[in-house]
Amino acid sequence: MKPFDIVIVGGGGAGLYAAMEAMKTNPALNIAVLSKVYPNRSHTSAAQGGANAALANKAKDDSVEMHIFDTIKGSDYLADQDAVDVLCSEAPKIIRELENIGTPWSRMEDNTIAQRPFGGAGRPRCCYCADKTGHTILQTLYEQCLKTGVLFFNEYFALNLSVHGSRSRGLIAMNMKTGKVEAFPAKTVIFATGGYAKMYWNRSSNAAGNTGDGQAIAYRAGIPMKDMEFVQFHPTGLRKSGLLVTEGARGEGGYLINKDGERFMARYAKEKMELGPRDLVSRSIETEILEGRGFDSPAGKYIHLDLRHLGADLIKSRLPQIREMSLNFEGVDPIEEPIPIRPTAHYSMGGIDTDNFGRTVMEGVYAAGECACVSVHGANRLGGNSLLDILVFGRIAGHTAAEEAGKFEPGSISEEELRESVEEIRTRMQPSGHYERYGALREELGQTLALNVGIFRESSLLHKGIQDIAELKERFKKVRVFDSSDVFNTNLQQVLELKNMLDLAETVAVGALAREESRGSHTRIDFPVRDDEKWHKHTLATLVDGKAIPGEKPVTMGRYELQERTY
């Protein structure tokens, strides 16, 4: 195959924006987007809330500066302040650009883009399209990429980076439709494969495919991961699936009830009750369950989100989506019964370590979006900043790669390398005496992570988690792929995704054990306070001889001094 100038891995918001921007920067470039799903299926579509930008359409006194401060404070001061500057100053431009190319934003009375209040933001600056913001942004970007003639390789599963010395020569991927392993020699590669929170499996709100493929490939190629221990939990996930019940349910007056029939939030946040900040509510629910006041079921322990007192009319008119989800995924009608819920892993703040231009430490390799860690979210992401992150940094990474592609020689990938990738797959298909089922391992991984590397962390729990992950990795060697066909082998794909999750899970647990403090989403029972002296820094995890080696990196400060984070 003719060498590419840019190969983008992932077709969600970050990948598509990167493609669009790269085409714009230099239309002569040979650009390809590889995605394991059709791009319009990407998980960007699931983001309901919106994207923050200080357009000042709603609050006339809003400013980029206020957005910057809110983001830094929200991050518990772990975000790099120069990166946050970029995120927030680019925001108005990028939201308008999306508007210009067709995103159907909801509108204010004066016909400008509508904005609404969001958690942790001092002004109403979250731009939205009803409750389908991510979906409409993804559609717009996909439409524009089709318009520009971006070359798509849909349903290609990325396997390995081809590395030569200190730089990459391209990517090796499997065509799902044929099962063929193909080489994508490229001057530059951009990873935009989304987050890794699905490693918590049934205790995650993420799509089945958010398995951190890009991060795992980069990690195995020796590129460091940053701040992997920071995983955001959302308080109200459905018991069986982990799918999200949006904050609206509590906003309208829903109660959280334990098995003794108590509104237990009175113990944790007397005034705000159910409307306390996300991390506090998550910790409160988890405490109730840990102390034995939750309900029990084969699908796990849970507590109740009770909406019955709101009445059928209000539930039908204001919370139709929540009712539909509850009916579809739990078989429970919230008009008649409480919804079984439990906190769910929702977002990964950590990812591939990049600079403000999307560059990684490896020449020619870039990353953007939830897949990357710039870092703009630090220890805790604010609502409305994740869509913004993928747009702003997807665009920047696309631009940087387009500008820099010329610097690199076109790489070539040898037959030998391809054969190695094929060989690895073959061995999994060969029947052996004793074998393991990937489904069981996947569930066990989710369980041990939720239990030992979950909302509450503590030294002995984390040691247990690390040990469990090591054992699972050992057992993974015996996992067998039962489907022997070449055509669309989803059995094989899911096994390879599990491998990615296992590799990354180790970095999450190791990072969590190293960080002896509580900051943002990371809560250590044995180190309950933020320790700026020792831990105001990023953690790194680099793969050396099959082990995650911890490292660190300073936080870039700017105009804002460290302060206590109170709301």
Next chain:
Amino acid sequence: MTEIIDQHQEGKRDVTFRVFRFNPQVDSKPYFDDYTISAERGITVLRSLNYIKEHVDATLSFRAFCQAGICGSCGMRVNGISKLACTSQVWDELDKCREPGIIRVEPLRSLPMIKDLIVDMDPLVDKMTRYSNWIDSTMPLADMGKKEFLISEEEFQRYDKATDCILCASCVSECSILRANKEYVSPAVLLKSYRMNVDSRDGIHDLRLAELVKDHGVWDCTHCYRCQESCVKSIPIMEAIHAIREDALESRGPRDTSGAKHAEAFMEDIEKKGKLVEATLPIRTNGVVWTLRNLLPMAMKMIVKRRTPPPPPLVKSAKGIKVFRAMFREMTEHVKQDHLKSHKK
């Protein structure tokens, strides 16, 4: 209170999933496999398929991603109806089985088969490209990102519902035209085209419309409403199709396409006689030359078989034609008024 209460844990029901199987590498033709599992209340068809894949048969192949009804990956036919597996409740489906206790699961129709429940979506993407399913912005390049278009709530309402489409292709699978003609534009692409055409930010309305009125385009729809009935997001797809047609008649005139002329001829006959004058319908729709070239052999056969429709002078007006005409005129007047009103808006 120490005992464990779980009011959601009710009985389980045995369910057989009769699943369409086809692996092009080994199967010469498709077949069905039965999988019987025990399903509790609240379990979706997708979760059942996941369970079967993990515990019973790892070779069973289907697509699934978000599992929450927003990505559109798991479109398939459940008990004969195209829908999302992830939002379909097993217990609800049990009430719809043709054979008690057996839920049939098949791939979407009208798209090329790949394996088991997986079909090729490329034809749909190709059509999105052919019909320019994107906004070609009228914002000058130099102003991009610098200012907003001002869009009224009214305009937003025109495409709000249409932008709910997740391209799950349920409508594609249910469409009766596509089953006969794979070239047909398809309901999803018509919906998207409509959405682009009513967006004031777009600059290629005429170009898109010109493509839509060509062969295999908007005039091929037969109003069976299957697309709308099966839409998983309850989008009024037929309204969009009607709107494109009205737009075409209005902005391009009725005489420039066979579809439009066909519709005009229908109106003319109905008003005059209360029924169709079939003998001249092809001439009025496609012209004399086309009719002679394409329908002469069939006409000859019809004459031989004595199946020719009566010539126009012999088509008598339907009974009660006067009352009917009055009603007809009143209706067309109403439609005209409605149009005027909606344009004034």
